[in-house]
Amino acid sequence: MIEAQRVIHACRVPLWLAFSAALSACDPVPVGQDVPPEPGVIKATRNGPSGAAPGTCWGRTVSPAVIETVTEQVQVKPAKVNPDGTISSLPVYKTEARPLIVTQRVDNWFETPCPEALTAEFNASLQRALAVRGYYIGAVNGEMDAATRAAIQSFQRLDGLDSGVLSLATARKLGLVAVARPPDQ
Template sequence: MIHFRTATLGILLLAACVPMSDGNGLDGPGMIRLTAERPEGAAPDSCWGKKTSPAIIETVEREVLLKPAQVTADGVIQQPAVYQRESVQEIVQERVDTWFQVPCAADLTPEFVSSLQRALAARNIYHGPVNGEMTMRTRAAVRRFQAPDGFDSDILTIATARKLGLVAVERQPAE
């Protein structure tokens, strides 16, 4: 029995060490993750993710004037100016957070996920079993479907679910 507990603990520790990827960690040049936070004005019962694009920092070489040139009244340079080169890092582009709405965990029922798998299979993107489980294969298909629209992640967005016909498009009230 001791060996079983030790093995289980080892597996749990190893799982904790696996780097997060795809929807939960680094995803290309930015980080895409689900979050308990919401953007300002979001409905309290809505679920969100955030894509953080990192700031772009560039190293720039500059010449800094240490001592100005000494010039006589008639314009003759007695001593040239003294400059020093220095490297400075500048932020070329600020970090950008982009919010995206996702189906809440309670909405990802086996029936919903089965519909997602069928919708992706109908578009020849998903080639696995329709089992209602959000497997790695299902997530990979979600990524392939979303990537052409500029969202390279395996996290299903509400926009993608609408595009697949899985979530109703909210009707705008008549004016």
């Protein structure tokens, strides 16, 4: 009798919980380790968007897909109509819910200084520039640490870029990278 009760109880587990437990058994990443981030999201990458100039580095933000659940009534069995026009049985409907992608996922690429330019001296200048503007409150240590990335993200949010990866436009705005001169006309 106890075994039967356990089986009945196991059947009451929500389907999403059983599914997520099954998927976690397939996880190829060892326990205690983080999943490696996609290129360009956490730090700059040379694998930028198609058509990117050779030798340039890129960062990326991801706008997730917007998914809506559409619920509709679907007729499973039509009404049965007698020869005299009377209805002998009503139609049968069922409710179906399906996902609908309203907006596709979008990768938003932006140019960044390449990793070899992000020296300790550059990072220290970046930290000082962000500190003067009230975005960085940590020690000026020349490291691209979590506090520096958070300050970069807060500063870049003003221009609509929600990323902790330093954009080339932000580096120019802070006076850390030379602004290209327009060609002589």
